[in-house]
Amino acid sequence: MMVTILASAASVVAAAPLNDSTWHARLVSVTVLFAIVVIIANMFICLYRLLRGPHLVDRALAVDVISVQLIGLVILLTIRYGTVWFTDGVMVLSLIGFAGTVAMAQYIARPHVTRAGHGEPTAERGPVTDTDSI
Amino acid sequence: MPPAIQMIMDLLTVGFLLFGLFFMTVGALGIVRMPDVYHRMHAATKGVTLGIVGMLVAGAFALIMQESASPFRIVTLIALVILFQFVANPVGAHMLAKAGHLDGCPPWDKTLSDELEEDRAACGTR
Numbered sequence: 001m002m003v004t005i006l007a008s009a010a011s012v013v014a015a016a017p018l019n020d021s022t023w024h025a026r027l028v029s030v031t032v033l034f035a036i037v038v039i040i041a042n043m044f045i046c047l048y049r050l051l052r053g054p055h056l057v058d059r060a061l062a063v064d065v066i067s068v069q070l071i072g073l074v075i076l077l078t079i080r081y082g083t084v085w086f087t088d089g090v091m092v093l094s095l096i097g098f099a100g101t102v103a104m105a106q107y108i109a110r111p112h113v114t115r116a117g118h119g120e121p122t123a124e125r126g127p128v129t130d131t132d133s134i
Numbered sequence: 135m136p137p138a139i140q141m142i143m144d145l146l147t148v149g150f151l152l153f154g155l156f157f158m159t160v161g162a163l164g165i166v167r168m169p170d171v172y173h174r175m176h177a178a179t180k181g182v183t184l185g186i187v188g189m190l191v192a193g194a195f196a197l198i199m200q201e202s203a204s205p206f207r208i209v210t211l212i213a214l215v216i217l218f219q220f221v222a223n224p225v226g227a228h229m230l231a232k233a234g235h236l237d238g239c240p241p242w243d244k245t246l247s248d249e250l251e252e253d254r255a256a257c258g259t260r
Contacts, residue, residue, distance in 0.1 A: 024144035042162035049165045057234035075193035101226035109233035
């Protein structure tokens with residue numbers, strides 16, 4: 001897996017040489033490369049919360065943040081590759097990310113028995129009576 | 135495009151990109167460092183939404199400068215995505231927070247007030 005990550009990173013870096021026609025074009029190319037690296041580091045940071053999160057809500061939140069970072073990454077790759085035009089996929093990504101978050105929230109709030117020791121004195125909670133709660 | 139306009143567009147791209155990148159990093163770090171589920175919700179929505187808006191605006195400037203498509207199409211698409219992000223991110227996090235509270239996520243021990251808890255205790259659904 002590390003090999004594929006490194007290969008894709010190398011292909012992004014080697015895709016186009018730094019556009020050194022003018023000083024501001026160089027600045028944009030270097031900034032976009034730096035931003036790609038930082039966004040990927042942010043995704044690994046969110047991965048820590050995804051693995052660690054003591055509750056399911058933490059994990060759903062981490063997935064939501066990773067999907068938004070992915071939108072940023074797609075925009076950066078659009079700028080980097082120049083001719084290819086990914087922005088229609090950005091809309092689809094944001095819709096699917098939102099739908100996934102809504103689905104996780106409705107699953108978490110389903111009527112069920114909560115785990116003992118989660119800050120409530122009793123382990124049982126009974127069905128959710130306010131049906132229009134969300 | 136005259137080179138002066140190109141320089142201005144490039145500088146605007148870099149400015150908005152660094153601005154958006156900073157807030158994305160703040161949001162991602164906030165998810166790791168905050169002590170509570172509800173605090174992480176703050177970090178995940180506010181920071182990340184502002185960051186993605188900044189990066190999308192930077193992408194719009196760069197794409198207009200590269201002349202990949204007509205500026206009208208680029209601006210319309212980016213504006214739609216920004217509008218959707220402003221609506222979808224907070225709504226999704228609010229739903230997650232409500233679901234977490236219903237499921238019994240414990241608040242941080244230095245929490246000052248929990249109004250939903252008080253309302254549910256007053257209604258008798260707790």
